[in-house]
Amino acid sequence: MSGLLSLIFIALIIWYFLQGRKKSTRQMTKKWTYVFLATYAAILIIATIAVELVDTTSLNGQPEAESNENLNLITNAIQNGDIGSIDSSKILNKRTQTIGKTLQMNAQGNDIHSTIIVERKSENDGLIEETLIKPLLLLGDYDFSNQLNYKIPEWTTDSVTFLEPPLTEITYTTYQEAYLLSQFTHTSRQRNNSHHTSERQIAVHLLVPKDLIITADERLYINE
Amino acid sequence: MYLTEPRLTNIVKKQFLHKLNAYTGVFNSLIVMQLIGIFFGYGAGSGGSSNGGTLTIDYRLSTGDGPVILTLLWAFSMGILVTTLAYRNDAFSFISNRLSHNISSILFLLFASAIAGTLAPLAGSIIKFISLFQSNPFFTEASGLVSSPTDFSIGVMTSILYTVLFASLGYVVGSFVQRSKFVLPLLIAAIFVFPLLQLNMGGLDFIAKIVAFFGSETSLLLFLMKIVVTVSIFFAISIRVTTKTEVRK
DSSP: OHHHHHHHHHHHHHHHHHHHHHOGGGOOOHHHHHHHHHHHHHHHHHHHHHHHHHHHHHHHTSOBOOOHHHHHHHHHHHHTTOGGGSOGGGEEEEEEEEOOSEEEEEEESSOOOOEEEEEEOSSOOSEEEEEEEOOEEEETTEEOGGGOOOOOOEEETTEEEEEOOOOEEEEEEEEEOOGGGGGSSOOOOOGGGGGOEEEEOOEEEEEEOTTOEEEEOTTOOEEO | OOSSOOOHHHHHHHHHHHHHHHTTHHHHHHHHHHHHHHHHHHHTOOEEEEEETTEEEEEEEEESHHHHHHHHHHHHHHHHHTTSHHHHHHHTTSSOOHHHHHHHHHHHHHHHHHHHHHHHHHHHHHHHHHHHHHOSSEEEESOOTTTOHHHHHHHHHHHHHHHHHHHHHHHHHHHHHHHOTTHHHHHHHHHHHHHHHTOEETTEEHHHHHHHHHHTOOOHHHHHHHHHHHHHHHHHHHHHHHTTSOTTO
């Protein structure tokens, strides 16, 4: 759509200049040329300053992504069941469920990508300690985790249901400086590389009694 | 022997001021080119969409490349334009010789390139401005005038230097074309044939070697020196080539 608008605009410019050549009355005077040039320059300077004043507040709205090292630490901690080492800010919730001798794990929907880790206790205390770890969504260098929709598992007696998360739609725009201009500056210029996506739905860590019998829906991926 | 012996500097000054008034058309075309660049930079920016189950991401990428590229094209064409017959004859409304005409034209090119080179990075702000109000969230990967004035100034300086380089290239090409009309078809052939031939110079083809000479430079000071030397060579060649041209050919 915007491409079409650009073409229409260019066509209009060409048409205007072609018309101008036919009629000498449309010839721009020298004085007006410099007036136009000065006005154009003034508009550009105003836009340059204005865009930064607005830009700063907009940028602060979306946090920058953490370092890869930190993210790997969290991922490894989840995979290894080392929940204690995960920062409390990454924990969504901690719940305790009473359970009998069996647990039925159900799935509702096809797109359930929650990481489920089951760890067994050394005793049969009839309790499941559930830890929910926040979802993660990184787009390029920015953290969009707070915009990723999710649904936490629903518990009933002796069963838990993992639900398909609601649809998340994210639209964003990135402006990059002209390639030539960033030759001597430190501005990141990653082009397509800057649009890599890292996504992880909520992770669920279940600390279950030693001899609990678990049956699970085949659509669920469980690390035990 | 005359009562008042004209001095070269005075003639050059008069011609330069005359050209500032006479060649206003180049500034009109600069504005038009940059406006087109703005629309290309915004409209033709790449983007994409990824759909993975319950997650849909749409992103748009707008860049400040459009105004800069079109400014360089404008500089190249302006360099050629000021060597054309109409512009040359215009210069001889004054007491003039080939050297004063060349020097005043070069000064005009440098002046116009400085203006264009300064405006080109600023034109990117318009693209940024439109994108900002059309999308939320919006991210920028650019040096700002307020947030990083040093980087911004370096960007402007880089833009001016590239514009001067392209203007001088246009000027030397224009000078050759004015000297002999056979140069034009040769030049067009060279533009299309050179990349096809992929002339090898130390592992890199000729064009890539030239691009790398300027584009891979990481030191601004060295880059400045490269531009100054190259532009001086171009202008010296132009003066040499046009010295023997008739005053009003």
